[in-house]
Amino acid sequence: MKTITCAKLRATSALLLLSSTFAAFAFQHPDHESIPDIDVRRSNVARTNALSAAREAGVQRLKSHIADLRVGLDERQHRPNFVSRRNGFLTGSDSGGTVISRATLNSVFSTDPHRVTKAFLNEHPGVFGHDASALTNAVIKRDSISKHNGLRSTVWEQQLNGIPIFEAIVQSHVTKNGELVSLASRFVPDPAKAAGPRKPKLTAAQAEAGAAQSLGETNLIAANAATKLIWLPMDAATMRLCWDVMLTVSSCGEMFRLLVDAQTGEVLVRRCLTTYLSNASYRVFTSDSPSPFSPGWSSLITNQPPLASRSLVTIDALSTNASPGGWLPDGNTETLGNNVDAHTDRNADNIQDTPRPQCTIDRVFDFPLDLATHPTNSSAASVVQLFYWCNWMHDQLYELGFDEAAGNFQSDNYGRGGVGGDALQADGQDGSGFNNANMTTPPDGSTPRMQMYLWNGTTPNRDGDLDAEMVLHEYTHGLSWRLVGGGVGISALQTSGMGEGWSDFYALALLGEAGDDPNGCYALGGYVAHLFGGQPESYYFGVRRYPYSTDMKKNPLTFGHISQAVYDGSIPRNPTMTSTQQQSPAEVHNLGEVWCSALWEVRASLIARHGFASGNQLALQLVTDGMKLSPAEPNFLQARDAIIQADLVNNTGTNHNELWAAFARRGMGFSATCPDSSTTANAVEAFDNGDDLQATPDTAFITSGGKGGAFSPSCQTYTLTNAGVASLSWAAVHTQPWLDVSPASGVLATGETVTVSVCLNASANALNAGGYTGTLAFSNTLTGAIQARGVVLDVLPTQRAFYFPLDTDPGWTHSGTWTFGHPNGLGGDGGFSYGFADPTNGATGSNVYGVNLNGNYATTLGAAFNLTSGALNLTGKSNCVVQFQRWLNSDDSLFVQAEFYVSTNGTAYTRIWANGLATTDSAWSKQHYNISALADNQPTVHLRWTYRIIKTGARAMSGWNIDDVEILADAAPVIVAPLLDIQLTPPDTALLSWPTNAAGFVLQQNSDLSTTNWLDATNTASVVGTNSQVIISPLNGTEFFRLVHP
Incomplete structure (x- = not known):
């Protein structure tokens, strides 16, 4: 058994975090190993904002009544877990309005203190996947009325046959006037179907002993543990019966809650309750x-x-x-x-x-x-x-x-x-x-x-x-x-x-x-x-x-x-x-x-x-x-x-x-966007105030496609809502000629909505390969408040400079357990704790480059292990984009670094991509990265994929699998130097001129053609008619001038 010494102070939840220069001071991660939290479900499935079709339909139906609806998402279970409004309540003071039909409201007894909550669930069962009948076998854990405002807050805990389901709650808030403020649900839609074996193989004492072992405890005091059965939802359709153990570590006084699988004894969840x-x-x-x-x-x-x-x-x-x-x-x-x-x-x-x-x-x-x-x-x-x-x-x-x-x-x-x-x-x-x-x-x-x-x-x-x-x-x-x-x-x-x-x-x-x-x-x-x-x-x-x-x-x-x-x-x-x-x-x-x-x-x-x-x-x-x-x-x-x-x-x-x-x-304005609470990556700040004009969704319009079209998606719609008490005028403007907006302005009465379509027009088809960005701004012309949305267009080259289908080994260099061959579908554990297994074939064909094609990567600390391509000659190529198929399962970057690099000399490498949270691919996915700033017109370009174990405790997962590597590029443009015309202007100056359409050229001068000492001319050019021109005063002797394209 590996003994884990309890940290006397957990820096992840400590009050303070101070200088690491004083080793005896404990406001840092201690120099001995702390006890990390565990939740095997964190990489159960790849995180996504996509909802199931049924949940998406339920949300859209609710949005048809509430334009400024705010929906919280459970990215692991692919379903909503919270609904509220940006401005206002979900229902009116009559407990209904248009959101709840009168018939549905009347189906719940008028004397029921939770009438509006139950009616809402019955009217919109598609949102959370259950209606009010799910509350029948639930237990009310909290039902309080705030004295100062009359707000009734109620929490139901879901149970199956009298055994609680971990963190499965419905949380409702209703005003003193009967308005439903917000509603949250983490209920399992069909707990009876989701439940695994219902009789524990392990006794409570065995679970307590296993929990103590997980914490490095050797002398468990029975009175120190409080144990009961609990169901743990693994995803929306699977639950495991566990023993719920509360245990205080004797060596440091920290209290832990551990959920121990009642069949296998595995610790599925471990949380420190000490902050x-x-x-x-x-x-x-x-x-x-x-x-x-x-x-x-x-x-x-x-x-x-x-x-x-x-x-x-x-x-x-x-x-x-x-x-x-x-x-x-x-x-x-x-x-x-x-x-x-x-x-x-x-x-x-x-x-x-x-x-x-x-x-x-x-x-x-x-x-x-x-x-x-x-x-x-x-x-x-x-x-x-x-x-x-x-x-x-x-x-x-x-x-x-x-x-x-x-x-x-x-x-x-x-x-x-x-x-x-x-x-x-x-x-x-x-x-x-x-x-x-x-x-x-x-x-x-x-x-x-x-x-x-x-x-x-x-x-x-x-x-x-x-x-x-x-x-x-x-x-x-x-x-x-x-x-x-x-x-x-x-x-x-x-x-x-x-x-x-x-x-x-x-x-x-x-x-x-x-x-x-x-x-x-x-x-x-x-x-x-x-x-x-x-x-x-x-x-x-x-x-x-x-x-x-x-x-x-x-x-x-x-x-x-x-x-x-x-x-x-x-x-x-x-x-x-x-x-x-x-x-x-x-x-x-x-x-x-x-x-x-x-x-x-x-x-x-x-x-x-x-x-x-x-x-x-x-x-x-x-x-x-x-x-x-x-x-x-x-x-x-x-x-x-x-x-x-x-x-x-x-x-x-x-x-x-x-x-x-x-x-x-402080950057948490109306247009700010935020990821799921489990991460801080990609938080976007905004400094605009809330306004009566509401624009949804908050997301940017992101589209891509090959040069000349077609692009997908070609359009995105935004809904504008007047959430105020008076009419307002609005306008929508954009910053790029390849966009069209319709309608572009209008007037909204109180509560009225309008759908605005933002689409690519024919000008997008004429764009060269590259990345393009723009801004879409919705403004309330009465208040001047502006809500901006980004626009991102990736135009990809259509010519292949290189393509490696990896049906045969291209002979790239590799270290560690990188290897070429046929993946065998091994490693992982179905996505619960250690991600998914390797694929059983390539994205195309049967072979790949991968890390240990017969299982998981080793978790020994050490140097980076690399897969490096041979030198790729991109001379004469521009707008270079690298694409490849990826199947990757890796622990998060605190433990394992999984990264992709590009080099132009085989020595110094520039990182293009790095993992953040645990990556858990269960299918091949195409990745593309614009590397033109590094690779265009370069004779020796190398691609490198790498992994490195950087911290003890990393999960052994199936690692990288790479297939179908290609570089898309355009031919570098042929630059034709324009004619530089020189006219003397007595007594001691000269007029230099060249066509104004020769963009990107720079005027340089040199007093000696035998040297390379060309310097940019200091005179500023002006435009006259169709020419750029500059008047120069040469030094004594001969002076040479040239136009160059850097």
């Missing part, structure tokens, strides 16, 4: 920290603010509505209440160090604190501070809607919904690490745990328990895990990143005060971060790359940074963030900075309109309600839309303009 980072009186700091200073410095200043004094705060609860029994129930004399159990855990065994701090007979917690000595000398004061902040946060969030029914943390829920028995376990001065904090949040009813660490950047160390921003950050992880997507948890990359951003936002916004400048610079964790990694400017940067600020010269982060980190050298950046991981745009804390920066813009905009008290509270309320309205595992733009929708529910859209302007300022 990193009567009256009584408490002697505590009531501001940010012992050295409070928020906002921080506005420039790179190293000064530390002065220390503050603690206050003796007498309080039963911040809100007796939130804590009816108070923070410290009558009879309790230690830091243990209904909401929080605070204590130290110095030996990191996840068992409370006792005794906890004890109060006096007068219920006073007042302990000495000496910041000049080691924090463990003041542990009682530290625990009291932790108890205070965690209770304070409980009450603050309760009033925002994180109550019992929403899944909050309480031992006794007072009969107000939800599942009790889950008061927060708050471990102060936890001994399992330094310079971090973490929060473990299992489902409602299971105990969450917060672990706060000491920080060793200073002498003496600083205590994270005393920094309120750290404590509130961690608590907010619990909020987002319980609220987002109905409480199924957070695991997708973008959602995990937003989890960090939400935590930063709440920590700073909740501690804000009326006198704070909302546009200032806010340093998260300035107190504990002092001198960490040698950084003295902790009250400028805090623990992030940039301070949080609406000043783009202080914090330049925009939506595009989640795909590509581009740093402006003129803007100061935290000097401790230097490692490759810390600079990665997809690192979760870096993603969180982008999300929090957008939320900080929202807060500043609302404060500017409503003032501090109302604006700050409104921002917190909309963000909280946005979490509730989000689908499971939302991406950035779905979470943005949920906040805007929350304002529509709460305030009839009063703050629509402020919200759109704030998000647009």
Whole structure:
């Protein structure tokens, strides 16, 4: 058995990620191997946006009623999982309108509290693949009504014969007026048919032992595991029965949820649930920290603010509505209440160090604190501070809607919904690490745990328990895990990143005060971060790359940074963030900075309109309600839309303009596009505001074909909708003569739509081979708002310069397990965990070049293994495009690099393509890449395909298969030099002229024909009639002039 040592701090979910120059500091991936998450379904099928025919028909039917429909897609199961509107609700206040017929609505009892949800599912069963009858055997897991806006949020959990189906939920939100706001479904359409064997071969104890082995545990404590049966959907039509094991790793205190196949014992899913980072009186700091200073410095200043004094705060609860029994129930004399159990855990065994701090007979917690000595000398004061902040946060969030029914943390829920028995376990001065904090949040009813660490950047160390921003950050992880997507948890990359951003936002916004400048610079964790990694400017940067600020010269982060980190050298950046991981745009804390920066813009905009008290509270309320309205595992733009929708529910859209302007300022404008939440690749930022004129779809018009036509597709249609309350005029313009738009302008009444067709015209047939781009812009002529869509046209050459059908071996060089021959259909495992097998034949013929034609590639770390073509002479060729057939199954680029290169000398290679996420081809697919910039007119062009194992833990998959390699090209144009005419213009000048249609020629001069010292003429040419001309003044002696075509 391979033993995996648990990382004490998981950098993928840690609160902080700091300097890698201090090996003992744990804000980096640890130097010992961490325990990675597992989900064998992630490469079950190739990701695609294509829906099945039935689902596509259902969506189109719904779109015929709702032009601005927003549809979330499950790319693994090829079906919708979420529907909402860009502006408005799915149904009207009569629970129907045109979306639900009166007959369908009347078929559901008027007294049913979920009438509109069930009627919608019955009217549109084709959207999700099921109707309301699927709810009959489901269990309502959450059914809450928000007190401040009357929004009813309901979550159903699908079951089969009483056994729950993993993450199979229907999530519905209905306004107090009966309008269906949004609806999400992850139900399996036919669970009885999808179910595999229904009786487990393994016992619960065997599953627990297998789960422990997966985590490297050798001594499983039975009480440490909670196990039950659960169904795991592998795709839309297959489920496996599993044991659902919750297990805490003894060596580091991280909690994991593991789904163990009840037939085979294989761990199919493994997820870490730990994310990193009567009256009584408490002697505590009531501001940010012992050295409070928020906002921080506005420039790179190293000064530390002065220390503050603690206050003796007498309080039963911040809100007796939130804590009816108070923070410290009558009879309790230690830091243990209904909401929080605070204590130290110095030996990191996840068992409370006792005794906890004890109060006096007068219920006073007042302990000495000496910041000049080691924090463990003041542990009682530290625990009291932790108890205070965690209770304070409980009450603050309760009033925002994180109550019992929403899944909050309480031992006794007072009969107000939800599942009790889950008061927060708050471990102060936890001994399992330094310079971090973490929060473990299992489902409602299971105990969450917060672990706060000491920080060793200073002498003496600083205590994270005393920094309120750290404590509130961690608590907010619990909020987002319980609220987002109905409480199924957070695991997708973008959602995990937003989890960090939400935590930063709440920590700073909740501690804000009326006198704070909302546009200032806010340093998260300035107190504990002092001198960490040698950084003295902790009250400028805090623990992030940039301070949080609406000043783009202080914090330049925009939506595009989640795909590509581009740093402006003129803007100061935290000097401790230097490692490759810390600079990665997809690192979760870096993603969180982008999300929090957008939320900080929202807060500043609302404060500017409503003032501090109302604006700050409104921002917190909309963000909280946005979490509730989000689908499971939302991406950035779905979470943005949920906040805007929350304002529509709460305030009839009063703050629509402020919200759109704030998000647009950080690149999340109306025209921005975003991939599935599992990746950040190809996120496209846009800075336009939302407008009454809606244009769908958001996608570009992408077409291709051979020179001279035909192109496919030749047209694309866009639907324009007036989502406002008054008529508007619109216009559509484009930037290329090879496009036609019809109609190009018009007037839309409220709610009216029009279909605009964008088509290639005859001019496209005359284009030379190459790549062409254009822009299509839809504008509201009343507001001036513009929504742009890209146009991409690839015109391919029609002549073959080279063609290698690979029926016979061309003799290319190769290393590793690259080989030529017949593929045998081996490797992979049907797409579940290790992709698909090799093909059984070439795309044409029977042979291919491939990696290990008898199975999977080896996963040993090492150098790149290459397949390299011989030298290809492309002299006299232009507009070169390489095409080949690909069948590739490879792990994602964090583990395996699968790449394609081109070289013009056989030594230096330029990368043309690289894998991102796991690639899982189950059929041959034609790839084409324009290599003209490198290869045109070159005598020695080499093509290279490569793979390289770069990280331990890579999956063994079937790898590359290549067939039918060809280079398409045009003949290089024959350049005929135009006549250069010279006329003397006395006394000492000359007039040079040449035809104006000789594009691309440059005038050069030289005083000696025997040299190659030709220089571009410095005189600027002008156009006169049909000629270009220039007047020159030759130097003494003879001067030669020529026209050249570079």
